[in-house]
Amino acid sequence: MIAVDAMGGDFAPRAIVQGAYQAAIKGIPILLCGDEDQIIAILNSISVDSKEIWPSLPISIHHTTQIISMGAEPSKSVLQENDSSLVQAVRSVAQGKAQAVVSAGNSGAALVAGTLILQRVDGILRPAIGSFLPTKSSSIFCIDIGANTDCKPEYLEQFALMGHIYVSMIKNKARPRIALLSNGAEPYKGSQSVKQAYDLLIKSKLNFVGNLEPREIFDDQADVIVCDGFTGNIMLKTVQGTAKAMVYWIDQERKKSLWHSIGLLLSKGLFKGLKQKIDYAKKGGALLFGVQHPLIIAHGCSNATAIENAILYAQSVVDNQIISRFNAQLADYLSAQGITDSYIAAQRAQSFDQQQL
Amino acid sequence: MIAVDAMGGDFAPRAIVQGAYQAAIKGIPILLCGDEDQIIAILNSISVDSKEIWPSLPISIHHTTQIISMGAEPSKSVLQENDSSLVQAVRSVAQGKAQAVVSAGNSGAALVAGTLILQRVDGILRPAIGSFLPTKSSSIFCIDIGANTDCKPEYLEQFALMGHIYVSMIKNKARPRIALLSNGAEPYKGSQSVKQAYDLLIKSKLNFVGNLEPREIFDDQADVIVCDGFTGNIMLKTVQGTAKAMVYWIDQERKKSLWHSIGLLLSKGLFKGLKQKIDYAKKGGALLFGVQHPLIIAHGCSNATAIENAILYAQSVVDNQIISRFNAQLADYLSAQGITDSYIAAQRAQSFDQQQL
Numbered sequence: 001m002i003a004v005d006a007m008g009g010d011f012a013p014r015a016i017v018q019g020a021y022q023a024a025i026k027g028i029p030i031l032l033c034g035d036e037d038q039i040i041a042i043l044n045s046i047s048v049d050s051k052e053i054w055p056s057l058p059i060s061i062h063h064t065t066q067i068i069s070m071g072a073e074p075s076k077s078v079l080q081e082n083d084s085s086l087v088q089a090v091r092s093v094a095q096g097k098a099q100a101v102v103s104a105g106n107s108g109a110a111l112v113a114g115t116l117i118l119q120r121v122d123g124i125l126r127p128a129i130g131s132f133l134p135t136k137s138s139s140i141f142c143i144d145i146g147a148n149t150d151c152k153p154e155y156l157e158q159f160a161l162m163g164h165i166y167v168s169m170i171k172n173k174a175r176p177r178i179a180l181l182s183n184g185a186e187p188y189k190g191s192q193s194v195k196q197a198y199d200l201l202i203k204s205k206l207n208f209v210g211n212l213e214p215r216e217i218f219d220d221q222a223d224v225i226v227c228d229g230f231t232g233n234i235m236l237k238t239v240q241g242t243a244k245a246m247v248y249w250i251d252q253e254r255k256k257s258l259w260h261s262i263g264l265l266l267s268k269g270l271f272k273g274l275k276q277k278i279d280y281a282k283k284g285g286a287l288l289f290g291v292q293h294p295l296i297i298a299h300g301c302s303n304a305t306a307i308e309n310a311i312l313y314a315q316s317v318v319d320n321q322i323i324s325r326f327n328a329q330l331a332d333y334l335s336a337q338g339i340t341d342s343y344i345a346a347q348r349a350q351s352f353d354q355q356q357l
Numbered sequence: 358m359i360a361v362d363a364m365g366g367d368f369a370p371r372a373i374v375q376g377a378y379q380a381a382i383k384g385i386p387i388l389l390c391g392d393e394d395q396i397i398a399i400l401n402s403i404s405v406d407s408k409e410i411w412p413s414l415p416i417s418i419h420h421t422t423q424i425i426s427m428g429a430e431p432s433k434s435v436l437q438e439n440d441s442s443l444v445q446a447v448r449s450v451a452q453g454k455a456q457a458v459v460s461a462g463n464s465g466a467a468l469v470a471g472t473l474i475l476q477r478v479d480g481i482l483r484p485a486i487g488s489f490l491p492t493k494s495s496s497i498f499c500i501d502i503g504a505n506t507d508c509k510p511e512y513l514e515q516f517a518l519m520g521h522i523y524v525s526m527i528k529n530k531a532r533p534r535i536a537l538l539s540n541g542a543e544p545y546k547g548s549q550s551v552k553q554a555y556d557l558l559i560k561s562k563l564n565f566v567g568n569l570e571p572r573e574i575f576d577d578q579a580d581v582i583v584c585d586g587f588t589g590n591i592m593l594k595t596v597q598g599t600a601k602a603m604v605y606w607i608d609q610e611r612k613k614s615l616w617h618s619i620g621l622l623l624s625k626g627l628f629k630g631l632k633q634k635i636d637y638a639k640k641g642g643a644l645l646f647g648v649q650h651p652l653i654i655a656h657g658c659s660n661a662t663a664i665e666n667a668i669l670y671a672q673s674v675v676d677n678q679i680i681s682r683f684n685a686q687l688a689d690y691l692s693a694q695g696i697t698d699s700y701i702a703a704q705r706a707q708s709f710d711q712q713q714l
Contacts, residue, residue: 071543073545074545108545108546135602136602136605136606146540149540149547149548149549149551150548150549181591183503183506183586183587183590183591183594186427186428188430188431188465189465190506190587191506191507191585191587192506192507194506194587213594213598214591214594214595214597214598215594215595215597215598215601216598217595217598218598218599218601218602218605228548229540230540230547230548230551230588231587231588231591233540234538234540234571234588234591234592234595235591235592235595237540237570237571237572238571238572238574238591238592238595238596238599239595239599240571240572241570241571241572241573241574241575242575242595242596242599242600242603243599243603244572244575245492245493245575246599246600246603248493248575249493
């Protein structure tokens with residue numbers, strides 16, 4: 001069963017319910033969390049135009065009375081709006097009613113709800129969002145792409161570890177190459193936090209290949225790129241913006257010349273494929289790493305197809321036990337290094353004591 | 358006279374000297390700073406293949422004995438290598454021998470040399486690098502794109518002011534729209550520093566239009582985008598990387614289908630134009646704002662044409678008195694607000710005293 005935040009997203013609830021309906025037709029059991037009357041009205045209207053009426057599909061509804069808006073302040077809203085569609089959807093996974101949750105709503109709030117309700121893996125300082133970006137001949141796993149705007153070097157070190165484990169698991173690579181996103185290849189390049197993370201990663205047992213400039217992210221020089229959530233998010237959105245602008249300029253140029261028009265008409269299929277390659281919204285969403293259960297953060301602008309894809313992705317994560325296998329390996333790594341929540345708390349207390357001396 | 362750091366850059370000294378020679382043919386007086394023997398040998402070899410022999414051109418040489426390498430630690434090398442080509446080139450401007458300086462060498466060192474030797478404008482906390490990026494129907498001025506990796510909110514506020522002055526001067530716009538680069542439009546989105554800068558800019562007299570996501574940088578929603586140098590650099594290099602990757606993928610697809618091949622052959626001119634639009638290396642370099650004299654930071658990978666363009670750009674900055682006019686306006690703005698170095702020092706002392714209480 002996949003829990004879906006029916007009220008979260010720019011086109012919620014209609015696009016979300018429609019996407020859930022499409023996934024249910026493919027046999028995926030869905031728990032729609034949101035306003036029951038609205039959800040039923042949408043499901044009824046979809047059923048009219050479709051062969052399958054919704055009561056015959058594996059769809060359950062969990063009625064909720066609150067909505068966390070896209071512009072709401074994340075922590076405050078999660079703590080105060082306990083009967084929101086988001087909080088209830090996440091809670092259904094923590095309680096074992098569902099095995100994964102999908103939300104296209106306020107991503108900051110989804111992150112807070114995921115961290116507080118699904119709980120962090122013991123010893124993990126900050127959960128992080130990870131996603132693959134296509135490269136010239138393969139793909140690169142970017143972590144964090146939006147969960148943590150300000151990162152201490154130790155957070156980046158843990159993102160690198162999570163990237164290592166995930167990519168070695170998914171791509172069956174023993175020692176994936178880990179790079180650090182920076183503004184230059186030299187060790188002295190980068191923000192203070194990036195420079196200190198460089199020093200930590202050089203000393204780690206990971207296959208750290210140094211700093212990587214975003215000019216080279218598509219060049220298959222690394223399997224994982226580690227970044228703070230602010231910069232990672234800026235990088236991914238710049239990729240999207242540039243791709244969109246290039247398609248726009250190509251179209252503008254086409255209008256200027258008949259030959260260009262004919263040329264582009266002949267190579268139309270090419271551009272369709274290219275657009276899909278870059279438009280990572282099509283993939284549905286990104287996983288949150290470092291928490292106990294699968295949470296998929298879908299794009300706010302998700303349409304029904306994107307939501308359907310996010311749900312299919314969530315189901316494949318569940319079927320392949322991705323998060324439980326990932327967490328088991330992560331726990332092994334952390335415990336081998338003696339890193340637990342209580343160890344970290346003790347370290348912090350010690351450092352506080354030293355500052356007082 | 359334009360001072361040129363002949364020894365700085367991936368292809369130095371040959372590409373630099375060649376570029377300077379080309380600019381000198383166009384009548385621009387050049388002061389080449391670097392190893393005299395090497396420079397003369399290159400100039401001689403160029404003269405052999407060319408109509409113009411170099412002694413007939415307006416080229417002077419200032420012999421220097423040290424080189425700051427691309428990988429050297431910026432502050433240390435500038436302070437220790439006083440007879441380096443970079444330091445001497447910058448010094449020649451401070452001494453009035455030349456009116457602007459171009460360097461494709463270690464950009465961190467160029468920045469340190471610019472700040473220390475050319476001196477900050479009174480009241481400016483940190484000089485910043487600014488450059489235009491093409492947009493769908495115009496361009497957007499990005500500041501800072503690499504000078505300051507870690508920025509306090511007050512630095513970002515001053516970058517906004519410098520962007521405002523420069524764009525209103527260059528584009529003759531009374532109130533250019535100023536945006537802040539962030540991971541979301543909402544005021545609560547962004548790193549700590551960006552969020553605090555948002556609060557400062559909302560209160561300022563500038564035409565602040567809020568946060569801008571990089572998905573929308575090409576959409577003409579703002580005239581200036583303010584960012585810290587780390588994120589700005591990541592954004593610009595991601596634009597370059599994405600454009601390069603798209604051109605690569607188009608070429609790969611072309612090889613798969615005869616129709617695509619023919620199509621792309623017909624629209625070849627289109628892609629050439631597009632590549633030039635995005636490849637901002639062609640423009641030669643970017644200006645440093647907030648110092649007393651013009652310093653142009655060229656790309657490390659500059660070839661001779663890029664250096665020639667950077668020198669032509671430097672000459673146009675001198676001819677149009679860009680930096681002196683800019684600095685006069687900046688001084689007016691700052692003094693109207695009572696902001697000077699001594700005011701800032703007094704503020705800092707006060708805040709230090711308060712922390713001690």
